[in-house]
Amino acid sequence: MSLVVYLAAIGLATASVLLFRRPRTALRDPLTASTCVAIALGALVFVCSAPLTLGAVNRLTGIPNFGAPLTYGTMSAYSCSLLILLVHWRGGSRHQRRKMVRRCVAAYSLLIIAIVVLFAKSDAPTERLSDLDTYYANTAYMRETILLYLIGHGAAILTMCSVCVKWGREVGGLLRTGLRLILIGALVDFVGFLLTKYTAVMARWTDHDLDFLSTTVAPPMASLAALICSVGFVLPRLVPATAAQWHSMGALRELRPLWRKVQFASTAPKPSPSWWHLPQQRLHWLEVSIHDALLDLAHHFDETVRQTAFEAALNAGRTPHQARVVSEAVMLADAACRAAAHEEPLEAPSTYRLNAAEVSGTSGLLELSHALTCSPATDAFREGTVKTSLG
Numbered sequence: 001m002s003l004v005v006y007l008a009a010i011g012l013a014t015a016s017v018l019l020f021r022r023p024r025t026a027l028r029d030p031l032t033a034s035t036c037v038a039i040a041l042g043a044l045v046f047v048c049s050a051p052l053t054l055g056a057v058n059r060l061t062g063i064p065n066f067g068a069p070l071t072y073g074t075m076s077a078y079s080c081s082l083l084i085l086l087v088h089w090r091g092g093s094r095h096q097r098r099k100m101v102r103r104c105v106a107a108y109s110l111l112i113i114a115i116v117v118l119f120a121k122s123d124a125p126t127e128r129l130s131d132l133d134t135y136y137a138n139t140a141y142m143r144e145t146i147l148l149y150l151i152g153h154g155a156a157i158l159t160m161c162s163v164c165v166k167w168g169r170e171v172g173g174l175l176r177t178g179l180r181l182i183l184i185g186a187l188v189d190f191v192g193f194l195l196t197k198y199t200a201v202m203a204r205w206t207d208h209d210l211d212f213l214s215t216t217v218a219p220p221m222a223s224l225a226a227l228i229c230s231v232g233f234v235l236p237r238l239v240p241a242t243a244a245q246w247h248s249m250g251a252l253r254e255l256r257p258l259w260r261k262v263q264f265a266s267t268a269p270k271p272s273p274s275w276w277h278l279p280q281q282r283l284h285w286l287e288v289s290i291h292d293a294l295l296d297l298a299h300h301f302d303e304t305v306r307q308t309a310f311e312a313a314l315n316a317g318r319t320p321h322q323a324r325v326v327s328e329a330v331m332l333a334d335a336a337c338r339a340a341a342h343e344e345p346l347e348a349p350s351t352y353r354l355n356a357a358e359v360s361g362t363s364g365l366l367e368l369s370h371a372l373t374c375s376p377a378t379d380a381f382r383e384g385t386v387k388t389s390l391g
Contacts, residue, residue, distance in 0.1 A: 038082055058127055067129075089233075158190070168183070177232075185230075258368055301335050305334045
């Protein structure tokens with residue numbers, strides 16, 4: 001069983017690290033911070049509940065079953081964090097969210113204190129690493145301790161189900177998908193973990209033995225439920241970010257021809273090794289560097305070259321916008337060649353403003369790079385065959 005719960009803990013910890021990759025930004029965002037805390041606490045619950053961990057904790061403290069209140073308290077904190085996460089995810093005024101968070105923290109703090117006090121008053125001398133809930137189901141104070149953590153966790157799960165059902169009717173897209181996954185995970189937790197625990201404990205009350213439900217069925221079901229819920233919480237936040245990084249990788253590839261043409265003219269400071277940065281960061285640096293190079297090459301822009309290429313493109317059937325981009329690519333290629341050959345700038349340099357400088361974002365640079373790659377005019381112009389190649 002230790003292997004199952006440790007694997008679940010690793011999965012949850014990985015999800016938390018992915019969201020918390022930028023600590024300063026994450027801590028300023030209550031939603032990101034609460035998501036990371038909830039997932040990290042979920043991972044901690046599984047680590048604490050593993051028999052290997054329980055045995056180690058009991059040996060270190062010298063108290064038989066000390067791992068029980070540790071696990072129950074951690075699970076109660078995890079339940080509280082789920083409710084706080086839902087509060088931030090649902091939104092609303094800052095005052096209202098803080099009020100709800102304080103209520104959750106107060107309620108579950110009292111619950112944790114009660115668990116610790118009841119355990120201290122109980123008599124549980126025999127160490128039980130996997131079946132403590134059922135072994136001490138009829139023991140005074142331990143019985144109440146077990147019920148308290150199950151009730152606290154059940155309240156959080158039922159609240160999650162209610163919020164997911166109501167909110168799921170109001171939203172769509174990835175957020176609705178995430179809510180459905182959370183709902184599925186909560187139902188798996190309720191049926192596979194809580195109901196099996198309750199059944200096994202109550203069976204003990206009536207002198208029946210259904211311990212396998214608590215020791216064999218509940219742990220893997222709890223692991224599965226926590227992983228599904230974590231995917232539901234993380235999915236709406238990671239998928240758009242991942243898609244943006246993927247788009248940036250494509251843009252980086254498409255800008256390479258333009259960068260190869262103008263990089264010698266760029267004076268932008270070099271970044272640290274590219275592997276250290278995400279694609280979006282590398283793309284931002286590349287855009288800045290290209291614009292810096294274009295600004296330097298503007299002293300070599302020849303308006304006659306651009307106008308000739310523009311008219312040739314129009315005659316070849318291009319739209320005015322396509323003709324503009326192609327003519328700018330031809331003018332840029334001409335300017336880059338002369339600048340690379342250390343020719344003197346034009347006595348009356350062009351004041352023409354490139355389309356890439358007027359368009360916000362990366363689209364203008366991508367069009368210019370594509371024209372440099374795909375338009376035969378950029379190579380043919382130097383040979384005086386622009387009209388022929390465009391036709």
